[in-house]
Amino acid sequence: MSFDYTPLFRNNLPAPAAARWGGFPKYSFIGGNNDAASVPVQPLLDALAKVMQRDGQQLATYGMNSGPQGYRPLREAIAKLLETNAHMPTDPDDMLITTGSNQGIDLVNDAFLSAGDTVIVEEVCYASSLSRLRYLGVNYVLIDVDEDGMNMAQLDQVLADLQSKGSQAKYIYTIPTVQNPSGTIMSVEKRQKMLDLARKYGVPIFEDDCYSDLTWDGTRPPTIRSMDDAGQVIYCATFSKSIAPALRIGYVVADWPVLSQLIPLKTDGGCGALEQMALAEFCNTQFNDHVAELRGTLKAKCDLMLSVLDEQFGTTAEIIPPKGGIFIWITMPEEVDTDKLAKVAAAQGVVINPGSEWSADPVSGRHRFRLCFGNPTHAQIREGVTLLAEICHEEFGVPLRGANVER
């Protein structure tokens, strides 16, 4: 007879995993996955071999003689990239290597948030950031995202309202560059304005910069943190999108008062040494070339997906082409319930992100959805999006078939 753990679990656990892994569906348009052929397999191996030759014996100690903040040569290499690519000179001592940006987000939340607290988020937002806030019992206030980023008039209003109620937001969370899921880029003027508002109301900014290596034009605006001289911006990023999500290396950049609080909350004894060592060398020698090539590959997939969407959905789907990244955010007519669409499509092997999960207001997200194009092949994009349009037509009567579809 099996032991019954039920009475022993603590209260308010998340729902248990429903089932064991069953493999990827035929057409998977979800998850921050990347182009398989673009993984720099041999360069990563070569980079690791070189560093292991020098530092391999350091694996014998926790932290590889770099302490709890992560392998120092990697922090130095990242700092160099941030200075060159993001106009953000960074002291490697102000950096904490994390297990992807996910752990960075968890650590920042753990340091600041308790149930009942308030944070400010973009109205369409990274699903895992939203689900974390819900799990923690934190309230979030929504700010619209315009084509050039968060609406600053609204932000000003919201911050003023909170202040007048004697309330205080713990942080303003933003993905300014290739916002997830809208694919927009916040203008430099708005970045400055956000910083001014943060200053005026005494609220920190939490800048999530996961996609900024992947802008189509290859340039990235200065980070908000780079425009700040008071340490009011906590910055996180990752190599998941620029190299490979399975590597699980991200980082937080913050001033010591914040970093010193995050370090003791990171109780896992450090991040994987082999990825840290491989990336330390790869970043110094090949990162920029690799990313330039990856951008082209992703842009081609994005263009293909946009053209298939146009061909199959026509004017039924409202799309603002993303400025980079790995996803497209799609608004459908009100009658299309994308929760239902996602469910029906999944049963036929087409998996999409319903907008309710990527909207701080699930109701407004209910007729939107997100499609990731990083991992599927060109053939999968063509077939999967076509199949999705058919399923959508059968379920909701739109897009109309025949009119704008050649077959």
Next chain:
Amino acid sequence: MSFDYTPLFRNNLPAPAAARWGGFPKYSFIGGNNDAASVPVQPLLDALAKVMQRDGQQLATYGMNSGPQGYRPLREAIAKLLETNAHMPTDPDDMLITTGSNQGIDLVNDAFLSAGDTVIVEEVCYASSLSRLRYLGVNYVLIDVDEDGMNMAQLDQVLADLQSKGSQAKYIYTIPTVQNPSGTIMSVEKRQKMLDLARKYGVPIFEDDCYSDLTWDGTRPPTIRSMDDAGQVIYCATFSKSIAPALRIGYVVADWPVLSQLIPLKTDGGCGALEQMALAEFCNTQFNDHVAELRGTLKAKCDLMLSVLDEQFGTTAEIIPPKGGIFIWITMPEEVDTDKLAKVAAAQGVVINPGSEWSADPVSGRHRFRLCFGNPTHAQIREGVTLLAEICHEEFGVPLRGANVER
């Protein structure tokens, strides 16, 4: 002017990190660090190269087509080792790869514990397990550790007492093989008895098996989990001690009702892919040979440290030689306050673990200390332990000098 985060941090945070990493001290006898020359640098690289040739492109997806439980070939390789070496046939589906055993402990605690709960621990115990329980506000009840493991009569009594008070322990935590810090091994009879008691009182066992690859005689007793057929034992282990702590790969083995609750609590998007891939191959081909050699290296360091301790401390130090592992647990006369000893010695470059941190009852631990011998060289062991004896003599008058020390 620097932004002031103080009013924004949540309550009850752990103390912030005091300072940035300053490097290792000259004589470091703390931390689960390992023998530097024994790190299998080239074999790990070769193993990784082989797997990357096959599966390198899988880095493009979270979870490498294995889902959230970790790279499936690694889980299969570990399952094989557990069957061969630990008499524990294991379904790879009942395993979750974690960032060292530290993350495994955090996940189990997160699933079961709330402030005010009670758990049962060994009276001398892994410091990081104890500090976690304190941080969570969990009460722990102490059970003495005899030379053949936890005292079962006491355990029976404690469980009966709790039951009579209508209370329930959330789990019994034990390191049965090469107990940390006592270095003892729990007998098979006691393992069976513990399981019987767990069954009788309806309490799960949390078996931490981090050191069991490192028994001097090369054999390990059956794990408690292997003796159980009701899924009442949650098992965790790691490659930190058998290969290298910087690799950050551990695992939890548990039945699905537990595992399915741990999976959603692991919010970091997976463990490092490169270590998982390297270990998957290394475990299949070289693990047992590597560990056999490592055991010899560590045993030689242990023997050296025991002989220097004997030479320098004589009968002042009471020591039960460990049955394996990387540490020695030392009991001093009552007048020696090891908190103070640790502090004074650290100032002279000799770093030790005071017993208060490794004892569930800090008072009883105050005249004990732990010395790790895995990482220091033979010369460092000789010089450091000698220096420690001198410092101890100067501070507390023991050990006596001259009588049992040749010089």
